[in-house]
Amino acid sequence: MGHGQVRRQRQTQVRQSMSNKMWGGRFSERPDAIMEEINVSIDVDRHLYAQDITASKAHAAMLAAQGIITANDAKNIGKGLDTILSEIRKGSFDFKRALEDIHMNVEGRLSELIGPAAGRLHTARSRNDQVATDFRLFVRDTIDDIDAALARYQAALVRRALEHADTVMPGFTHLQTAQPVTLGHHLMAYVEMAARDRGRFRDARKRLNESPLGAAALAGTSFPIDRELTARTLGFDRPMANSLDAVSDRDFVLETLSAASITAVHLSRFAEEIVLWTSPLVGLVRLSDKFTTGSSIMPQKRNPDAAELVRAKTGRVIGALNGLLIVMKGLPLAYQKDMQEDKQGAMEAFAALSLAVRAMTGMVDDLMPEAERMKQAAGDGYATATDLADWLVRTLKMPFRDAHHVTGRIVGLAAKQGVALHELPLSEMQSVEPRITAQALAVLSVESSVKSRTSYGGTAPKNVRAQAKAWQKRLEKEQNSR
Numbered sequence: 001m002g003h004g005q006v007r008r009q010r011q012t013q014v015r016q017s018m019s020n021k022m023w024g025g026r027f028s029e030r031p032d033a034i035m036e037e038i039n040v041s042i043d044v045d046r047h048l049y050a051q052d053i054t055a056s057k058a059h060a061a062m063l064a065a066q067g068i069i070t071a072n073d074a075k076n077i078g079k080g081l082d083t084i085l086s087e088i089r090k091g092s093f094d095f096k097r098a099l100e101d102i103h104m105n106v107e108g109r110l111s112e113l114i115g116p117a118a119g120r121l122h123t124a125r126s127r128n129d130q131v132a133t134d135f136r137l138f139v140r141d142t143i144d145d146i147d148a149a150l151a152r153y154q155a156a157l158v159r160r161a162l163e164h165a166d167t168v169m170p171g172f173t174h175l176q177t178a179q180p181v182t183l184g185h186h187l188m189a190y191v192e193m194a195a196r197d198r199g200r201f202r203d204a205r206k207r208l209n210e211s212p213l214g215a216a217a218l219a220g221t222s223f224p225i226d227r228e229l230t231a232r233t234l235g236f237d238r239p240m241a242n243s244l245d246a247v248s249d250r251d252f253v254l255e256t257l258s259a260a261s262i263t264a265v266h267l268s269r270f271a272e273e274i275v276l277w278t279s280p281l282v283g284l285v286r287l288s289d290k291f292t293t294g295s296s297i298m299p300q301k302r303n304p305d306a307a308e309l310v311r312a313k314t315g316r317v318i319g320a321l322n323g324l325l326i327v328m329k330g331l332p333l334a335y336q337k338d339m340q341e342d343k344q345g346a347m348e349a350f351a352a353l354s355l356a357v358r359a360m361t362g363m364v365d366d367l368m369p370e371a372e373r374m375k376q377a378a379g380d381g382y383a384t385a386t387d388l389a390d391w392l393v394r395t396l397k398m399p400f401r402d403a404h405h406v407t408g409r410i411v412g413l414a415a416k417q418g419v420a421l422h423e424l425p426l427s428e429m430q431s432v433e434p435r436i437t438a439q440a441l442a443v444l445s446v447e448s449s450v451k452s453r454t455s456y457g458g459t460a461p462k463n464v465r466a467q468a469k470a471w472q473k474r475l476e477k478e479q480n481s482r
């Protein structure tokens with residue numbers, strides 16, 4: 001044997017001993033460094049450790065209950081998994097990149113802890129149904145967290161709405177002053193949006209709550225497993241009916257990301273309003289030092305960074321949804337490694353959304369309305385013109401179109417003189433429509449304008465108070481039943 005030959009033989013032996021223990025049977029060489037780099041997912045899926053261990057415990061207990069492994073092996077597996085859980089929680093667990101992902105890291109450590117019995121855990125199971133199960137459990141937990149955060153956001157909005165049921169502010173269409181509304185009414189609009197957002201998360205949760213575990217690689221298994229049992233143990237409503245579907249769809253992530261995207265868009269719109277309202281050009285609202293930052297060069301600045309970042313995080317959430325839709329769109333059944341890319345974007349998006357909800361809750365608690373400025377701005381731009389037109393309809397029985405025309409001419413007069421509608425002398429109004437009386441002037445104040453909007457869902461303070469109180473009750477009841 002030549003020198004070179006001996007060296008090559010030794011290298012092969014070294015590589016063989018380093019080939020993957022989990023699936024290395026027919027492999028004789030270590031993966032290339034680049035292969036390992038593109039394949040490894042432990043940096044992301046380590047966040048699934050709790051779900052992975054919970055699912056493995058359920059699987060092992062089921063295997064024993066079905067007589068597929070011995071009760072003793074199942075007991076040791078359970079104990080070993082508990083040890084691993086506490087090692088990870090303590091931060092003493094050594095995550096190995098060579099073991100690719102969380103599943104093989106856990107199993108690798110298990111075999112160090114309990115020996116060959118660890119190798120029985122993967123009976124009648126594959127990483128394909130394992131990862132689908134883990135991620136469903138993770139997304140379910142995430143939905144519950146976001147739902148609780150949204151409930152707290154709603155509670156903060158309701159509190160402030162009650163406080164400001166009578167605070168008049170300008171309502172806008174086209175960002176032009178339109179009609180006076182109350183701040184309470186405006187805040188309650190976001191309570192309704194958050195309620196629908198929570199409904200979408202609830203719907204997604206209902207549909208995702210089926211167990212893929214036991215679908216194995218793609219075709220099911222020849223072992224007499226009990227999928228009902230593992231499903232029940234893990235809090236799923238039932239096992240998924242088709243093994244190919246169970247391992248190869250990620251619609252539960254897509255659906256949750258869709259709900260997250262719509263929620264983020266709602267938060268972003270409100271955040272944008274806060275940015276607008278706190279601008280010195282507008283000045284309807286102030287934020288305290290707690291939710292603003294200064295400028296390193298301009299000492300006078302108070303920047304609404306939190307609101308701006310809520311607005312920006314929306315991009316991350318929608319980006320994750322788009323990203324995963326594109327990952328999935330060309331995939332044949334069943335599992336494809338592409339699906340490993342489902343987790344990072346989704347996890348980042350859920351974290352971003354959760355932070356955004358909490359930041360908005362903080363700002364809702366913090367914001368200080370400039371009530372005087374709001375009231376003044378509410379009357380700017382002839383915002384009560386509709387009230388005058390309505391008065392003409394109600395009192396003079398004018399058709400609304402004619403009343404609109406008459407009011408338009410009166411607004412024109414006031415604009416020419418540079419005065420507000422209620423400052424225009426009655427005689428000037430009468431020059432346009434002689435039947436107008438002093439009584440009409442009373443409807444021109446912003447307070448009487450909002451008070452008059454008593455139709456269901458309208459801005460009248462008594463409506464707002466009733467809505468806010470009803471929501472308060474609902475949220476408290478929900479809180480107590482948690």
Ligand code: ARG
Binds near residue numbers: 128341
């Ligand atoms: N890390 C993988 C993922 O997240 C686990 C499943 C691997 N399955 C496989 N057949 N290679 O998708």
